[in-house]
Amino acid sequence: MQMETTEDEQRKAAALKRLLLILSCVFLSIGTCGGPLIMRLYFIHGGKRVWLTSMLETGGWPIIFVPIAIAYYHRRKNQAPTEPPTKLFFMKLPLFVASAVIGVLTGLDDYLYAYGVARIPVSTTALITAAHLAFTALFAFILVKQKFTSYSINAIVLLTVGAAVLGLNTNSDRPEGESNAQYMLGFMMTVSAAALYGFVLPLVELMYKKAKQNITYALVLEIQLVMCLFATIFCTVGMLVNNDFKVIPRDARKFELGETTYYVVLVVSAIIWQGFFLGAIGIIFCASSLLSGIVIAVLLPITEIFAVIFYHEKFQAEKGVSLVLSLWGFVSYFYGEIKHNKESKRVKKKENNKDSSGQDTENPQSVPNP
Numbered sequence: 001m002q003m004e005t006t007e008d009e010q011r012k013a014a015a016l017k018r019l020l021l022i023l024s025c026v027f028l029s030i031g032t033c034g035g036p037l038i039m040r041l042y043f044i045h046g047g048k049r050v051w052l053t054s055m056l057e058t059g060g061w062p063i064i065f066v067p068i069a070i071a072y073y074h075r076r077k078n079q080a081p082t083e084p085p086t087k088l089f090f091m092k093l094p095l096f097v098a099s100a101v102i103g104v105l106t107g108l109d110d111y112l113y114a115y116g117v118a119r120i121p122v123s124t125t126a127l128i129t130a131a132h133l134a135f136t137a138l139f140a141f142i143l144v145k146q147k148f149t150s151y152s153i154n155a156i157v158l159l160t161v162g163a164a165v166l167g168l169n170t171n172s173d174r175p176e177g178e179s180n181a182q183y184m185l186g187f188m189m190t191v192s193a194a195a196l197y198g199f200v201l202p203l204v205e206l207m208y209k210k211a212k213q214n215i216t217y218a219l220v221l222e223i224q225l226v227m228c229l230f231a232t233i234f235c236t237v238g239m240l241v242n243n244d245f246k247v248i249p250r251d252a253r254k255f256e257l258g259e260t261t262y263y264v265v266l267v268v269s270a271i272i273w274q275g276f277f278l279g280a281i282g283i284i285f286c287a288s289s290l291l292s293g294i295v296i297a298v299l300l301p302i303t304e305i306f307a308v309i310f311y312h313e314k315f316q317a318e319k320g321v322s323l324v325l326s327l328w329g330f331v332s333y334f335y336g337e338i339k340h341n342k343e344s345k346r347v348k349k350k351e352n353n354k355d356s357s358g359q360d361t362e363n364p365q366s367v368p369n370p
Contacts, residue, residue, distance in 0.1 A: 017286050020217060024282025025295060031276020032299040036117060037306055038269045043118050044311065045256040047265075049244045052251075054114035055235035056266060058106065060274035061228035064221055071218045090213065091222045098207050103227035105200055107234030112193035119178065119186025133160050135198025136293035143202040144209060146290050151336020155329040159297040162325030165318045201289035204281060220285045224277060291333075298330040 039053055047053070068088075075086045091099070137156050140146035207223070208215050239245060255262035283292040301323035 020282060021286040024279045024286060026279070027275040028279025028283060028292070028295055029299055031272055031274075031279055032296050033303045033306060034272040035269070035276050036303055037310065038265060038272055039114065039117050040307070040311070042265055042269070046254050047251060047262075049239075049242075049248070049251055050114050050118055051111065051235055051238040051242050052244050052248065052266075053117070053269070054107070054110040055232055055239060056269045057110040057114070057273040058103075058228040058231040058235070058277065060270035061225055061232060063271065063274050064225045064228070064278070068218070068221050068225070071221070089222055090216070090219050091226070092213060095207070095211050095213060095219075095223065096226060098211075099223045099226035100230045102200060102203055102207065103230030104234050105196065105203075106227055107231035109193050109196040109200060110231060110235055111238060112189045112196065116186050116190030116193060119182055120190055132194040132198050133293050133297045135195045136201050137290060139199045139202040140205070140288070140290045140293075143206045144289070146202070146288065149336050149340065151332050151339070152290065155294060155333035155336070158325045158329030158332065159294060162297075162301070162322040162329065165322045165325070198293070201280065201284065201292055205284050205289040208285065215285065217282070217285060220281055224281050228274070228277060294330065294333055298326045301326050 035057070039056075042053060072086065072088050079086050133156060137146070137148075141148070204223075208220075213219065252259045252262040257265075280292050280296075283295060304322070
């Protein structure tokens with residue numbers, strides 16, 4: 001009876017984790033597609049403040065207090081009278097310090113990315129994902145000993161090539177009046193952002209593995225809160241040095257869509273980007289940093305399509321090829337995961353069928369003669 005209860009609990013936990021993975025993919029999809037588009041909207045219509053837009057990427061961190069408070073209320077409600085008082089926060093000092101350091105790195109990455117978006121056209125943003133996925137795979141292998149299958153390697157190659165194809169015709173999309181030096185600096189900032197975030201994702205996974213605490217999703221939310229807080233502090237210091245706070249009212253008055261729309265764009269940007277980070281760390285918690293990178297990569301062509309629809313950009317043949325390759329890579333990865341899970345279940349079932357003497361009851365012919 002106890003074994004049945006344990007198996008039932010394991011099934012419920014697995015189902016809950018699958019649901020959390022799906023929700024994380026939804027959040028990441030909204031952030032990956034909506035974040036760059038809303039940021040580009042700001043720059044297209046006259047926005048000039050790079051430090052401000054970089055701060056908005058993590059500036060929505062107070063939103064995380066909502067799920068943390070809901071989880072706390074749920075724990076209080078289900079707490080037995082004999083149990084000690086439940087805690088609002090579980091994070092211990094070592095995990096706090098590690099989250100703060102990663103948060104500062106995230107803040108630097110936010111600035112590099114925002115600078116690139118301000119200078120580089122939509123089609124060139126493909127290079128971000130192309131480099132990002134390659135760097136994520138590399139650092140995942142170094143930091144967390146990520147195991148690769150033929151399917152995951154195939155997915156990485158297809159997604160990287162598919163994204164890189166989008167960068168083959170960037171000259172036709174180069175903004176008018178922009179010098180070669182400005183364009184190249186934006187290009188280098190974009191690649192640097194890709195490399196840094198490719199390092200941050202496996203670093204978060206490594207922190208989960210090395211933490212001397214039980215990593216629950218409630219604790220993951222706390223980690224995200226601290227990371228975004230310190231990333232926001234980093235970018236806020238940059239805003240102070242650059243006098244961004246003083247010129248925001250003037251920036252708003254000059255915004256082509258109107259002053260009210262300017263502030264709406266800022267608020268919506270902060271909310272959407274928070275969905276991106278919640279989705280990314282949720283996928284790392286449920287699966288791996290590599291899967292998080294692959295989901296980001298496969299969403300890039302969808303972002304490109306939205307850019308064509310909303311900003312009337314050209315949809316060259318390269319973008320069609322990229323879409324096909326990215327979807328192919330995405331299907332390849334998940335087919336490999338499904339096949340691997342089935343094989344793992346088969347092996348586990350075979351081991352459970354062995355009796356205490358080591359005999360395989362599933363295959364009587366394998367029983368040795370006395």
